[in-house]
Each structure stands twice: as structure tokens, then as C-alpha cells.
Amino acid sequence: MRNRDTAYLNLLRDYYAKHGVFPSFSGIATLVGLNTTSAVSAMVGRLKEAGFVASTSDKRLQPGSRFFERNQVDMAVRAGIPEGAQDVSSDPVVIDRLLIDEPSRTVLIPVKGESMRDAGLLDGDTVVVKRGAPTKTGDIVVAMVDGEFTVKYLANDGTNYYLKPGNELFDDIRPSKELELFGRVTGCVRKY
Secondary structure (H helix, E strand, O other), rough: HHHHHHHHHHHHHHHHHHHHOOOOOOHHEEEEEEOOOOHHHHHHHHHOOOOEEOOOOOOOOEOOOOOOEEOOOOOOOOOOOOOOOOOEEEOOOEHHHHOOOOOHHEEEEEEOOOOOOOOOOOOOOOEEEEOOOOOOOOOOOEEEEEOOEEEEEEEOOOEEEEEEEEOOOOOOOOOOOEEEEEEEEEEEOOOO
């Protein structure tokens, strides 16, 4: 793909993120700064060939299989003392593929409260939950306790399962009637 096509693709991605649809061909021309519909058609053709854009059955543009790929930098960023880093890109990653292995069983649930703060789940985060996933002691789960939902660590005292918070200021939760596991937390999304 040409360098300028990458710039055009990024403009289309930003437009799609804001509006949820692609602009018309004349709108694309204005957006990317092309003067003719033939130039737009050629550019769209290259993006289609690369898998970034596709057409619906009624010839409208839609995201292609690679449209939501994001570049992942092949480095780690220290959270402690800074160190030199090289900006070397590796294979692009689709965030959905990174966080979700079984879409039909996966839901996103907002977190409220501070009881899982030490587990890295903060108020306002969104947890990725795989419904009905196998769980073991120590997993972070979304569970229904006596008819109320919560997110906690799954714990076992040798006799019974209970829920343990990720914040020492909160008490363990032991059901008086029922503990039902909704799903296992497989990831977390936080927007700053």
C-alpha cells in the first residue's frame, strides 16, 4: 500500500469513528483532498485490494477485514525508570482479536466502585467477560450473589465458594442463599 493511502485510510478511520459510516465518494474526495471521482475510485480500489475497505451488496462502502487493525509497537514501555526505545512496528493487531476469543459468549460490563482497585479494575473501567467460561479459584469473575451482580475474585475456604475483593477496605462476600457465576473476566478496557 502506498504511503499516501495510509494517510487516506487514517482519515477514513477517523471519519468512521466519529460518524459510524463512510462518506459518499464526493465526501471522500473532500475528506482526503482528491479532485476527481476517478482518483477516489482508484484509492478505494487499492484499499479494497488490501482488505481495509469492502462493499456491501448494494455497493455501499463498509469496513473491510483489516479496517480496525492498529499498529502495535514492538517494544515494551517501562513504568519505572525510563530507558531508550526503538519505534519498530510489528504486525498490526485488531483490539477485538486481542481481547476476545469467543465473541458469541463475550460481553462488556462497566465497573462501578473501588472494591477491585488493587486488582487493577477501577471505577469507570469496562471489563471483558466471557459468559459461562470455566473458572478456578483466584480468577476474577462476575457473579450473582443473592440476586445482585458484582465483580470479585473467586475464592474457596475448603468447603464453600465465596467472593474476595481486590481492596482490603472491603469485606469478603459470602452468599446467604445463592452464588451463581455469570462469567470470567478476560480483560479490561480503560479510556483516559
